[in-house]
Amino acid sequence: MKILLMGVQKLAYMPYMNFYLSQLDLINNDVHLLYWNRDNKQEQLPDYNITYHEFKCYQEDEVPKIRKIKSFLKYRKRAKQLISDEKFDFIIILNTVSGFLIQDVLWNSYSKKFIYDYRDPTLENILLYKILIGKIVKMSLVTFVSSDGFRKFLPNEKNIYTSHNLLLDSLRYRNIRKFYERNVTPIRVRYWGMIRDESINKMIIDRLGNDSRFELHYHGRMQKTGRNLQDYCNSNGIKNVNFHGVYLPDERYDFAKETDILHNIYEKDKLLSKAMGNKFYDGIVHYIPQICNKGSFMGQKVTSEKVGAQLDPKDPAFADMLYHYYININWKQFNQSCDACLDHVVNEYHAGNEVIDTILNKTELTEIKEIHST
Template sequence: MKVLVLGFTKISYMPYMHFYIEQLKKNNCEIHLLYWKRDSNPDTNSPEGVVTHEFNRYQEDSVPIIKKIGSFLGYRKYAIQILKKHRFDLIVVLHSTPGVLLYDVLTKKYNKKYILDYRDFTYENHTIYKKIIHKLVNNSSTTFVSSDAYRKYLPLVENLYTSHNILINALDSREIRKSKGRGVDPIKIRFWGFIRHKNINLTIIEKLSNDKRFELHYHGREQKTGQFLRKYCEEKNFKNIFFHGEYKPDNRYDFIGNTDLIHNLFDNDKTMKPAMSNKYYDGVAFYIPQICHEGSFMGDQVVENKIGIALNPDSPDFADEIYRYYRTLDWSNFETCCDYTLNRIITEYNDGVYKIKEIIKGKKAN
């Protein structure tokens, strides 16, 4: 059975693809991966045993969609060439945007022969885009959502599962933070991922800068926003704010083991309010409390599960609230809550695993 995993960015920026690739490997599928090399920075190696197809075109992420149209159309053309060259039995669409770009091909030629992974709410305010998403969901073999908050925006269908962004093999390193001391100042707050959302990060930086109780560290891609924030901190001579640049996925264990609190705050707008980030799962997996935005779905989750704190960065007491939370945390209870939350995540993760196995079995039977 031949399967195409349809990615929309570099390999290192798609850790969620491993959920699907691992299941496809277990079921002896021939796996092809289409990915988009968007810049000249080093990328992670392709998963072993996977045939890769590289769409190579520079594209800055933090620009308006009008400036991406040319690249999007180029991606569509390249993807169609791959689809024509090979006869795929199943397609895994790793983002709603490539699904929209190829929706006519998917819904006509691959009706009920693709899995849709829905993890973005950027363009749903456009009526046509929303209608296409609904059609993609209705015509898929199954749809996975990266956040349960997205469910209310999608059609009510039976084959809708939650795709938790947890890397199962990361659990082998689960003790890397738990075994180290928790009570030493400064408290190391750390962000990792694509550095964006300028205004909220400026607010956080201003609230924590030159406060001897804290260090604030940023790891990840720096385009316009990241570069601006780095330069701003250098010009202001902030001694406790650090930018470490881009990293490869395996390198994150080095700094995760030296993290006290996860900076998991984003703009609390319509796009980000329902989202769940990869760092949420890192916090649960590695026993690291996290700070999320008050009023966001993720903020509600960390409070409900007692694995972090939800705050408003605009609060005048923001820094004091962080310090008070961390210094009064009951670590035994916190770790128990992480275990309980992880067990529930793994149960839903396994439901998805079973569903993929069921789809593959059905395709092979036909």
């Protein structure tokens, strides 16, 4: 079978593609991947036996959506041309917008011949957009959601399954933090990933800045938000906040060893507060307590699973609450909670793998059944 995976990000920012690639029979299937190189810097191609197609078009992430329309239309043109030229049997849509951009192709030529990976509800407050996304879900063979909190935005269909942004490779580094000294001073709070949400991070910097109990570290591309936060620290004489810049995916294992608390706080948003971030999984895999925004879906999850705390950076007592949370952790119980939570995630992950295996490792597309009906 000839299969296309397509997403609108750089490869480094689509780790969830491994959920599919790790299950595909790359010998008996002809697998292609279309990705978007947004910063015009050379990509490190993963070691898969597949054909890579690069869409190279510079696009800043932190600009209003209206300023991205031209670039997205160029991506749509490239994707449609690739599909037309290669005549794929099956398509895996790696994020919400990718499917929206080629919805006409999916409806006309790929009904029940594509998987939809839904992980971005930023425009579901627009009724027409929500309706069109619902139609894509109904026409997919299977839709995966990266957070159960996203199900409320979608039609109630039997073909919707939960996936997890779990990198199986990270399990090889399971204990990199577990047996290191926990009672360190200062407590090292660390963020990794795309640096965004300037307002709430300024709040966190204000709460922890020059507090001798803490160090705050940021790892990620220094676009507008990162630069603004760094300038804010410099102009206010804040000495205990550090910006380390871009990193390769495997490098996070090195700084995870020196992380006491994982900063997993994002702005409260009616839509995105339902998301499950990649760092949630990093926390439970590497036994690192994490802090999430109070009232968010992820915040409720870390509290119920006893693997972190949900705190509000607007609270003047934020630093004291964070400090008291950390020093009062029962590490034996915390480690057990991480194990139990990870076991549940891994079980769901493998259940999703079985769905993928049933669909994608068939020799003929006509053999595929709608497995959600069984």
